Amino acid sequence: MTIQTLPRVPAEIRGLIRSGEYGGVTGSLAPGYVQANLVILPKAQAFDFLLFCQRNPRPCPLLEAMEPGQFEPRLTSPQADIRTDVPRYRVFRDGQMTEEVTSIEHLWRDDLVTFLLGCSFTFESAMVDAGIPLWHWETGKNVSMYVTNMDTVPAGAFSGPMVVSMRPIHHKQVVRAVQVTSRFPGAHGAPVHIGSPERIGVGDINSPDYGDPSGFKENQVPVFWACGVTPQAVALQSKPPFMITHAPGHMFITDMKDTDLAAL
Amino acid sequence: MTIQTLPRVPAEIRGLIRSGEYGGVTGSLAPGYVQANLVILPKAQAFDFLLFCQRNPRPCPLLEAMEPGQFEPRLTSPQADIRTDVPRYRVFRDGQMTEEVTSIEHLWRDDLVTFLLGCSFTFESAMVDAGIPLWHWETGKNVSMYVTNMDTVPAGAFSGPMVVSMRPIHHKQVVRAVQVTSRFPGAHGAPVHIGSPERIGVGDINSPDYGDPSGFKENQVPVFWACGVTPQAVALQSKPPFMITHAPGHMFITDMKDTDLAAL
Numbered sequence: 121m122t123i124q125t126l127p128r129v130p131a132e133i134r135g136l137i138r139s140g141e142y143g144g145v146t147g148s149l150a151p152g153y154v155q156a157n158l159v160i161l162p163k164a165q166a167f168d169f170l171l172f173c174q175r176n177p178r179p180c181p182l183l184e185a186m187e188p189g190q191f192e193p194r195l196t197s198p199q200a201d202i203r204t205d206v207p208r209y210r211v212f213r214d215g216q217m218t219e220e221v222t223s224i225e226h227l228w229r230d231d232l233v234t235f236l237l238g239c240s241f242t243f244e245s246a247m248v249d250a251g252i253p254l255w256h257w258e259t260g261k262n263v264s265m266y267v268t269n270m271d272t273v274p275a276g277a278f279s280g281p282m283v284v285s286m287r288p289i290h291h292k293q294v295v296r297a298v299q300v301t302s303r304f305p306g307a308h309g310a311p312v313h314i315g316s317p318e319r320i321g322v323g324d325i326n327s328p329d330y331g332d333p334s335g336f337k338e339n340q341v342p343v344f345w346a347c348g349v350t351p352q353a354v355a356l357q358s359k360p361p362f363m364i365t366h367a368p369g370h371m372f373i374t375d376m377k378d379t380d381l382a383a384l
Numbered sequence: 385m386t387i388q389t390l391p392r393v394p395a396e397i398r399g400l401i402r403s404g405e406y407g408g409v410t411g412s413l414a415p416g417y418v419q420a421n422l423v424i425l426p427k428a429q430a431f432d433f434l435l436f437c438q439r440n441p442r443p444c445p446l447l448e449a450m451e452p453g454q455f456e457p458r459l460t461s462p463q464a465d466i467r468t469d470v471p472r473y474r475v476f477r478d479g480q481m482t483e484e485v486t487s488i489e490h491l492w493r494d495d496l497v498t499f500l501l502g503c504s505f506t507f508e509s510a511m512v513d514a515g516i517p518l519w520h521w522e523t524g525k526n527v528s529m530y531v532t533n534m535d536t537v538p539a540g541a542f543s544g545p546m547v548v549s550m551r552p553i554h555h556k557q558v559v560r561a562v563q564v565t566s567r568f569p570g571a572h573g574a575p576v577h578i579g580s581p582e583r584i585g586v587g588d589i590n591s592p593d594y595g596d597p598s599g600f601k602e603n604q605v606p607v608f609w610a611c612g613v614t615p616q617a618v619a620l621q622s623k624p625p626f627m628i629t630h631a632p633g634h635m636f637i638t639d640m641k642d643t644d645l646a647a648l
Contacts, residue, residue, distance in 0.1 A: 167431045174438065174449055185438055187540060195439065195537060224444065273459060276451060302648055305569075384566055384645055 130373045134205040143207045145369035155371040156183055156236040157348040160364040163188045164224035166233035168276025175273040179350035181306045189230040196374040202234050208367035215359030239348050242307035242378045250300045252293050255335050262331035265347050269321025279356040285347040288340035306381040313344040394596035394635040394637045398469040407471045409633035419635040420447055420500040421612040424628040426451045432540025439537040443614035445502035445570045447484045453494040466498050472631035479623030503612050506571035514564045516557050519599050527594035529611050533585025539623040550609040552604035571644040577608040
């Protein structure tokens with residue numbers, strides 16, 4: 121099944137993922153619907169992680185935090201099953217990735233707490249709608265991501281630097297980009313820095329720590345947003361005994377519409 | 385010491401509260417600074433309460449959630465002490481109020497988790513600054529509050545109806561009131577209802593469940609906002625073995641400025 125022939129309604133796409141008929145990346149699926157980063161941790165680590173998200177809403181915009189053992193995301197996606205409806209999962213033990221799987225039913229435990237975090241697809245759609253072109257959309261590349269010298273606010277076992285994504289924006293559209301993304305605090309919100317990579321500890325803009333290097337056009341300025349890689353990086357650094365995430369690009373598609381996330 | 389002679393800087397006011405020199409209500413103190421509702425619960429109940437706040441940001445806008453046993457609110461008010469810097473506390477055991485005290489040092493335990501929640505003073509100041517008069521400010525009364533038929537989103541042991549506050553607003557200023565308060569999601573944010581009390585389960589607008597009845601002037605419409613009484617009411621309904629809150633009107637004054645809370 122190719123992306124072009126897939127249905128556009130989240131519940132139908134999740135059904136195809138659940139049955140194994142689709143297992144690819146989710147970037148262009150279900151336009152207009154919110155996609156989410158996934159972090160699953162045992163209850164013993166969950167309070168601290170929830171605190172961490174509460175204290176770091178830019179990198180960790182929490183869409184839903186579920187009760188221990190609960191696998192139906194009742195608030196954002198009733199009837200979905202978090203154990204089967206993500207195309208690809210990564211399993212980590214003591215901070216090391218041990219396997220990549222397409223279902224976690226066999227790994228499920230009553231003490232697992234699921235966190236769904238907003239993702240940049242939401243604000244990127246808003247920018248494109250507002251006429252702000254995105255190089256990595258046009259070229260099919262990954263966005264450039266960097267580890268910065270900006271600390272997150274620690275919570276219990278969790279601490280570490282903020283990871284940011286960067287998009288080259290024409291200087292005449294920088295203000296508009298701030299306005300448009302400010303409307304979506306549930307999807308990383310406004311930029312965290314404009315213009316000077318060295319001020320946030322980014323040495324070489326052409327050597328991102330994650331993703332692909334970006335092409336700059338004339339009069340474009342680097343604009344940086346808090347990135348959803350942050351919570352995963354921070355969680356892994358604390359070496360939790362057990363943790364599950366989505367595989368990069370293989371997101372959970374919620375029933376929420378992008379417009380539901382708009383602050384104003 | 386009277387309100388008129390008090391200093392205007394939060395740390396200085398907190399010092400006077402700590403030493404027992406001031407013990408009154410905080411409404412007009414430290415203008416421009418964020419005041420907070422206080423909820424303290426044992427760790428055993430704290431994860432569910434944190435989830436509850438995350439799921440109900442309108443009535444429960446979390447400014448800071450502290451680590452178990454921590455009594456310095458490092459994020460919003462470094463060097464303050466949550467055990468002594470609130471003018472008056474209420475102590476509840478098994479859901480019943482057992483005492484009102486001016487310090488909780490003798491009650492402190494290593495498993496207590498402190499939650500600071502945004503309060504309506506912030507958005508009320510913004511409305512008054514925008515030229516929207518508030519009857520309860522002008523008359524020195526309490527705002528009218530009502531239990532509604534709108535359910536909060538449950539979390540673990542916590543569930544119950546949303547409590548709202550109501551302010552009569554001239555029909556020509558209703559849109560402006562929505563705009564101004566929308567800027568402060570950290571202080572209850574935009575209204576939850578405009579115009580028809582019966583639609584949200586409020587029977588008699590002149591008989592509030594908490595606070596004083598409001599005086600309506602010609603062409604004024606009732607406008608309802610989610611109220612910080614909600615989390616306390618919901619927490620008490622679950623009859624936690626131990627809980628501490630501020631006494632009504634006796635808030636914790638943070639070092640945050642109202643403008644720090646503005647979304648845009």
